[in-house]
Amino acid sequence: MYENSRENGACERAIGTLQRILKEKVEFPDFWDTMLPNAVYAYNVTLHTATGESPFFLLHGFDPVVPMRPVPEGKVQLHHIDLDDYEAELIRGMRLIQSEVNAHAQLYRNKMKEFYDAKNKVDPRQHPKVGERVFMEMPTEKAKSKHPKLTFEWDGPYRVIEVSDNSALVTKIGVNEEPIRVQFDLLLKCPDEIGDELVTVNTRKKRGRRKKGGENSRVSQITVDESSFRLVDEYEVKDAKHFLHMQFRCDGQSFSSIDGRAGFPLDSCRCSQSIVAGDLIPGLPQPAFDERLECVLDAARVLAIWWGQGSISQKAVGYAYAFFRSRCNHVSIMTAMVPKEAKFRHSTITGWPWDVTRIAEYGWRTDQDLEWYTAEKMVRSDEHGRVAVVIPEVLTRLKHCLAGSKTIFYTYRSFKDIRTTNNLIFSNEVGNALLVLPPREPEDRYCWVQFVAAVDLRLTCGAHIFVVNGPRSNEVNSWDRLNEKARQHLHTYLDTHPDLLPQLRDLVPAEPGVLRAGMACLMVGIVEDPHRWWSWAQATEFYRYLRNQLRDMVMLEEIRMPKSAMKTGKPSGPESLGKPALRDGRISKRHLKRVEKRKERSLRRATEKALNSLDLDS
Numbered sequence: 001m002y003e004n005s006r007e008n009g010a011c012e013r014a015i016g017t018l019q020r021i022l023k024e025k026v027e028f029p030d031f032w033d034t035m036l037p038n039a040v041y042a043y044n045v046t047l048h049t050a051t052g053e054s055p056f057f058l059l060h061g062f063d064p065v066v067p068m069r070p071v072p073e074g075k076v077q078l079h080h081i082d083l084d085d086y087e088a089e090l091i092r093g094m095r096l097i098q099s100e101v102n103a104h105a106q107l108y109r110n111k112m113k114e115f116y117d118a119k120n121k122v123d124p125r126q127h128p129k130v131g132e133r134v135f136m137e138m139p140t141e142k143a144k145s146k147h148p149k150l151t152f153e154w155d156g157p158y159r160v161i162e163v164s165d166n167s168a169l170v171t172k173i174g175v176n177e178e179p180i181r182v183q184f185d186l187l188l189k190c191p192d193e194i195g196d197e198l199v200t201v202n203t204r205k206k207r208g209r210r211k212k213g214g215e216n217s218r219v220s221q222i223t224v225d226e227s228s229f230r231l232v233d234e235y236e237v238k239d240a241k242h243f244l245h246m247q248f249r250c251d252g253q254s255f256s257s258i259d260g261r262a263g264f265p266l267d268s269c270r271c272s273q274s275i276v277a278g279d280l281i282p283g284l285p286q287p288a289f290d291e292r293l294e295c296v297l298d299a300a301r302v303l304a305i306w307w308g309q310g311s312i313s314q315k316a317v318g319y320a321y322a323f324f325r326s327r328c329n330h331v332s333i334m335t336a337m338v339p340k341e342a343k344f345r346h347s348t349i350t351g352w353p354w355d356v357t358r359i360a361e362y363g364w365r366t367d368q369d370l371e372w373y374t375a376e377k378m379v380r381s382d383e384h385g386r387v388a389v390v391i392p393e394v395l396t397r398l399k400h401c402l403a404g405s406k407t408i409f410y411t412y413r414s415f416k417d418i419r420t421t422n423n424l425i426f427s428n429e430v431g432n433a434l435l436v437l438p439p440r441e442p443e444d445r446y447c448w449v450q451f452v453a454a455v456d457l458r459l460t461c462g463a464h465i466f467v468v469n470g471p472r473s474n475e476v477n478s479w480d481r482l483n484e485k486a487r488q489h490l491h492t493y494l495d496t497h498p499d500l501l502p503q504l505r506d507l508v509p510a511e512p513g514v515l516r517a518g519m520a521c522l523m524v525g526i527v528e529d530p531h532r533w534w535s536w537a538q539a540t541e542f543y544r545y546l547r548n549q550l551r552d553m554v555m556l557e558e559i560r561m562p563k564s565a566m567k568t569g570k571p572s573g574p575e576s577l578g579k580p581a582l583r584d585g586r587i588s589k590r591h592l593k594r595v596e597k598r599k600e601r602s603l604r605r606a607t608e609k610a611l612n613s614l615d616l617d618s
Contacts, residue, residue, distance in 0.1 A: 017043060052104040053097065061094050126189075128168055133157040133190035135199070136170065136182055156199055157190045174198060235342040243334040246297040246317070246360055247349065250328045258337065269329040277302050280323055283431070285462040286499055296320045296331075297349070300363070312356070317363025322371065340368070387556060388430045390418060392438040392470050394530055397539040400565075404557035413531075415447035418454045432554050433458050433465045436546075437508070439473035439527040441482040452489050459500045466554060468507045469521040471542060474528055480512040505553060520545035536565045 021039040026032045044055045045064050056064050116122070128134050135156035142148035161179060162169035168187060171179040173196050240247040250271040257263040278289040280299055284306070293299050299320035300312040324331045338344070346360040388408045391398055399409040408430070412418050435455075442448070458465055467486065473479045487508050494501055509515050515522060523545040524538060534542075540561060547556045 014043065050105055050108045051101045053101060058097060058101060061090055061097065120185075127163070127184050128160045128187055128189055130160050130163055132160050133173065133196075134160060134168070134170060134187045135190055137186045137188065139186075152199065154188065154199060157194070157196060158187075172198075234345050235338050236345045236347075238347050243330040244338070244344075244364075245295075246300070246346065247295050248330070249294045250330050253330065255330065255333065266329055271324070271328040275327060279327075281306055283462075285503070296324050299323055312359060314359055314362040314366055317360055318366025321363060321367035325367070335367075386430050387432045387434060387554060389434045389436070389556075391436045392530065394439060394471060394527055394532065394534050395436070395539050395542065396533050397536055398543055398559065401540065401543075401559040401561055403559045407557045407559070414442060414444060415451040415454075416444070418450060430458075431463055433463055434550070434554070434556075435465060435467045436470040437467065437482060437486060439471050439479065439530045440475060441478045441485070448485065448489055451486075452493055455490070455493065455504070456497075459497070459503050462503075464503050464505070464554070466505045466507065466550060468546065468549070469509070469519065471524055471527045471534070472521050473530065474526045483508045484512070507549075518549055520549050536561050 018036070018039050021042065022032050022035060025039065026035050047054050051058065054063070133156070135154040136158055138153050138155055141153040142151050145151040157173050158170035159173050160168050160170050164181075167181050167183045169179050169181050170187070171177060175198070237244050239245065240249075242248060250269055251273070252267045252270045254265045254267075255263050272292075272294040275293045276289065277291040277293055278284055280293060280302060288302075291302070293302065296317070297312075297320075300316040303316040303319055304312045321331070321335075325335055326332070344361050344364040346357050346364070348357050386406045386408060388410060389398070390410050390412060393411060393413050396411045399411050401409075403409065410418075455465060467490065469483065487506060487510070490504065490506055490508075494504065507516075507519075520542055524542045527534075533539075540559065543556075543559060547558075550556060
């Protein structure tokens with residue numbers, strides 16, 4: 001459509017408002033960027049005439065709390081309300097807000113249209129009708145001409161073949177061009193006294209393909225038939241009754257006759273009544289594990305959520321087709337009947353965007369080269385295979401070691417550093433979290449709240465947590481109190497969340513003095529200062545024993561010290577004084593330069609000393 005908007009868009013309107021705010025508030029134009037965040041905040045919290053509410057309220061469902069507002073007398077605590085009820089009320093309120101804003105915006109648009117029509121004296125009775133001839137205005141024609149005042153800016157004539165409330169679909173008379181949709185404001189009725197001679201302008205629209213019969217052929221009738229655009233080698237899936245449709249539900253339907261082949265019953269195949277999400281992804285936690293998967297679309301949505309993609313993708317659809325092909329006889333048999341060279345054409349899905357159809361077609365191509373016995377391994381190990389190792393400050397050197405792509409090290413000084421907003425520890429890719437306790441009891445007793453909050457968030461997201469002891473402190477009583485409080489907080493949490501018990505492995509000693517054989521904390525030395533980093537050898541040795549302790553529970557990757565920490569070359573001994581230093585089998589040029597400068601300084605000092613000792617009078 002040839003679009004010439006009569007109103008400013010949302011971005012243009014917002015930018016214009018921000019410009020006016022900055023003009024009022026900025027004294028020196030060079031510092032406009034320092035005032036921009038304040039202007040944007042004021043724009044977001046101010047009531048808008050078009051919607052009747054502020055953008056902040058429309059997005060979050062509540063008004064912002066600013067310092068100028070009075071402090072409320074009573075504050076609602078978390079234990080005063082039910083989170084599920086609050087979530088339901090918030091969603092219901094947001095839906096009500098959206099409906100009210102849409103109605104208010106429609107009234108505002110109607111008022112703007114009435115104002116525009118009254119200002120420009122728009123008369124709907126003067127709009128062109130179907131079959132009439134019109135000329136189309138070219139707004140850029142004058143700008144491209146050397147003599148704009150003598151330029152004719154009307155192109156045509158065109159024939160009107162369809163009209164709407166504000167535009168018309170027109171085609172050029174006597175020329176084989178595609179019809180274009182133009183707004184009424186750019187059309188002018190052609191008087192009957194003017195013939196069909198074409199008026200040529202420099203500005204061009206879409207170029208059409210010429211007919212072989214000549215240029216002067218006229219459009220008398222336009223007929224659009226979808227079969228005219230259908231290729232012979234395309235395989236069409238029309239509706240949800242087709243076995244390869246993304247919304248097909250297997251309930252024991254009979255296999256109908258196709259291409260002269262007799263049909264047959266399939267009463268025993270009722271996959272939509274028995275398949276759950278746990279069959280697709282065995283690692284899913286409850287209650288998502290028992291979610292019913294009735295069709296390919298449901299499986300693709302579950303995979304998209306599990307992989308954190310936000311919406312279904314070509315990969316998710318391809319894996320979903322491969323899964324149902326291995327489970328459902330209807331899908332498996334129908335897939336074998338589709339020609340390999342055929343192009344898969346999926347119909348639109350009600351309530352979904354148009355591009356889902358294209359995603360389904362691309363996903364079908366992925367499915368052709370995919371078998372479920374290989375895809376199942378990728379589903380299980382691909383997306384949530386990373387391990388987050390949370391270590392105390394004394395083991396900080398492990399963070400600088402060279403590890404594999406599936407291992408993440410995070411260092412903390414206190415449990416307060418393990419924030420739930422940390423995207424490194426709580427990313428969607430982390431499937432196992434290893435929490436190494438500090439050597440001593442934390443001085444801040446309130447930091448255990450952050451410890452429990454981090455455990456709760458990681459378990460709720462479906463990850464597995466392993467709580468182990470770090471290197472022991474020389475203060476035995478402090479180490480025992482640390483273990484006792486850690487177990488106490490973990491057991492208290494599991495008492496209120498018994499469904500998360502399989503995801504938590506507590507490897508802390510149950511009683512003081514009772515230690516399991518093979519614990520990594522027993523194989524290394526004692527920590528004297530918990531804030532002092534251990535050496536490379538001590539830190540890597542602890543990690544090696546930790547891998548051995550957890551080898552039956554979680555697979556930890558090997559690590560290597562960085563090259564800068566490795567001792568390379570043969571150290572020079574007392575017999576090599578005055579000789580060039582060797583590093584990596586090569587002579588160090590820097591060492592040679594330092595030796596030469598040292599000799600020059602020694603010679604200069606000796607000369608100065610000899611001159612000072614001379615008796616010039618003698």
